[in-house]
Amino acid sequence: MLPSSIQISGEPLSGAEVRDICRGLRDNAVRLLSLRGCRLCDRDFGRICRALAGATSLAQLNLNLGVVSSPSRIKQLAEALRTNRSIQSLFLHGSPLTDAGLALLNPALALHPALVALDLGDCMLGDEAINLICGLLPPDGAKSGLKELTLSANPGITPKGWSRLAIAVAHSSQVRVLNLDYNPLGDHVAGMLAVAVASSRTLEVLDLEGTGLTNQSAQVRSLHAWRGAGGLEVRVQVSPCVCGHTEGVAGGSPRSRVSCVHPFPHSSPPQTLLDMVENYPTALRSLVLAENSISPELQQQICDLLSEGEEEEEVAGGAGDTQERERGRDPAAPPRGSGSWMCPSDPSSQMVLMTSGLGDSLLAETEM
Numbered sequence: 482m483l484p485s486s487i488q489i490s491g492e493p494l495s496g497a498e499v500r501d502i503c504r505g506l507r508d509n510a511v512r513l514l515s516l517r518g519c520r521l522c523d524r525d526f527g528r529i530c531r532a533l534a535g536a537t538s539l540a541q542l543n544l545n546l547g548v549v550s551s552p553s554r555i556k557q558l559a560e561a562l563r564t565n566r567s568i569q570s571l572f573l574h575g576s577p578l579t580d581a582g583l584a585l586l587n588p589a590l591a592l593h594p595a596l597v598a599l600d601l602g603d604c605m606l607g608d609e610a611i612n613l614i615c616g617l618l619p620p621d622g623a624k625s626g627l628k629e630l631t632l633s634a635n636p637g638i639t640p641k642g643w644s645r646l647a648i649a650v651a652h653s654s655q656v657r658v659l660n661l662d663y664n665p666l667g668d669h670v671a672g673m674l675a676v677a678v679a680s681s682r683t684l685e686v687l688d689l690e691g692t693g694l695t696n697q698s699a700q701v702r703s704l705h706a707w708r709g710a711g712g713l714e715v716r717v718q719v720s721p722c723v724c725g726h727t728e729g730v731a732g733g734s735p736r737s738r739v740s741c742v743h744p745f746p747h748s749s750p751p752q753t754l755l756d757m758v759e760n761y762p763t764a765l766r767s768l769v770l771a772e773n774s775i776s777p778e779l780q781q782q783i784c785d786l787l788s789e790g791e792e793e794e795e796v797a798g799g800a801g802d803t804q805e806r807e808r809g810r811d812p813a814a815p816p817r818g819s820g821s822w823m824c825p826s827d828p829s830s831q832m833v834l835m836t837s838g839l840g841d842s843l844l845a846e847t848e849m
Contacts, residue, residue, distance in 0.1 A: 484512035484538040491518040491546075499525040503532035506539060515543035517572075523553060530557040534564040541570040545600070549576040555585050562589035570598035574631065580609040587613045597625065602633035602660070608642035610635075615645055618654035629658040633688075640670050647673040651680035662690040662769065668697050675754055679761040687765060691772040696779060755779060758786045 487502060494502075499521065505511040506529070514533070521529075526548075533539055549558055555578065562568070571590075578586070583606060590596060599617070601610075619626040632638070632646075643666060650656055666674075671694050678684055758765065766787060770780050 484510055486513035486515070487511055488513070488515040488543075489519055490515070492520070494519050494521040494525060496525070499528060503528055506532040506536040509536060509538040511536065512538050513541045513543075514539060515541075516548055517543050518546035519548060521548075523551075526554055527557050530561040533568075534561040536565060537567050539565070539567050541572075542568050543572040544576065545572050545574040547575055547577070549573055549578070552582060552585065555582045559586045559589040562586075562593055566594055568593065569595050570629075571596060572600040573604060574600045574602040574633070576604050578604040578606065578610075580607050583610045583613055587616070591616060597627060597655075598629040599627055600631040602631045602635070604635060605637060606632070606635040607637040608639055608645075611638055611642035611646050615649035618649045618652075618656060626655045628655050628683075629660075630656055631660040632664070633660050634663040636665055638664065640667075643670045644673045647677040650684065651677040654681070655683055656681070657683050657764075658686040658688075659684060660686075660688040661692060662688045664692055666692040666694065668693075668695055671754070675757045678763055678765055679757050681764065683764055685764050686767040686769075688769040689773070690769045694770065694773040694775055696775055755783055755786070758783050 485505075487505060489498070494516070502511075502514070506514070516529075533542065544558075549555055562571075576582075578601070583601070583604070590599070601614070604610075614630070614632070617627050618630075643661075643664075647670075650659065661674075666689065671689070671692070674687070674689075678687060754768070754770075757763070758768070768783055768787065770783070
């Protein structure tokens with residue numbers, strides 16, 4: 482019997498339903514379990530956690546919209562994740578975790594061998610939580626870290642916290658999709674994110690919808706990149722500085738670094754998101770800027786540049802495939818592996834279809 486999915490939304494769960502869910506998990510008959518917004522007692526929640534601890538077929542767990550509603554439930558979930566080895570996508574959007582709750586959950590998240598997608602949107606997080614999340618984004622050479630991270634609607638995170646996340650993303654993380662929508666980022670934080678995008682070798686989708694950006698977003702007074710014996714070094718001055726410290730690490734090599742310098746000599750004209758997309762090689766394929774004070778013309782220019790990059794890669798890839806076939810062997814596999822990530826063309830869409838290297842498409846929800 483092939484694993485199936487159980488999806489219940491916004492309903493109170495009866496004892497019989499909980500028993501059926503637990504039986505399916507113990508029999509390894511469930512691949513996707515979604516209980517978003519469901520109401521159940523603490524005893525039944527504990528029963529489900531004990532069942533999913535030993536489940537080997539469960540790949541996606543959706544507990545969005547307040548299912549994990551207390552410290553005791555956070556501890557029960559953490560205990561289950563310490564034992565479970567199969568969950569690849571965990572959705573806790575709209576759960577009142579706070580920094581303290583994430584601290585309880587973090588050890589299990591950090592040690593989980595399969596987790597690649599994590600949704601912590603609208604979880605009342607702050608800067609302390611960001612420090613923990615950065616630890617889930619390991620550099621190249623370490624075990625595979627998160628490939629999709631959602632931190633939507635966490636207004637308690639300050640510019641200092643966002644700058645730390647930007648440095649972590651820039652430092653050769655595995656993140657391909659980063660959703661920061663509906664956070665009050667503003668133009669200064671966007672500047673730090675522009676540097677992170679330019680440095681990242683993996684980031685393909687960045688969602689900045691409703692984050693308070695303007696046409697001056699990502700303004701960087703000076704952005705210089707050069708290669709030397711130590712690899713790629715990027716120096717950036719953001720005015721005013723929001724990073725909280727003077728030095729960090731960026732992508733390019735293990736010895737690369739990012740420095741905030743005051744003042745930076747020989748400043749060049751301001752660089753914007755448009756300049757970043759146009760002038761710096763990047764893996765970025767989708768940049769969502771809806772519901773910001775950014776002109777439609779500028780958004781269209783950025784979209785056109787990203788589309789041009791995709792077309793150039795398709796042409797180059799087609800030529801490579803032809804050459805490989807002429808040599809009588811199969812073309813090399815793409816460097817990203819079997820996992821693909823698809824961003825909806827309509828920014829208002831709430832559904833993202835992803836495979837996350839799972840082999841079968843799973844339906845992931847982005848809650849607003």
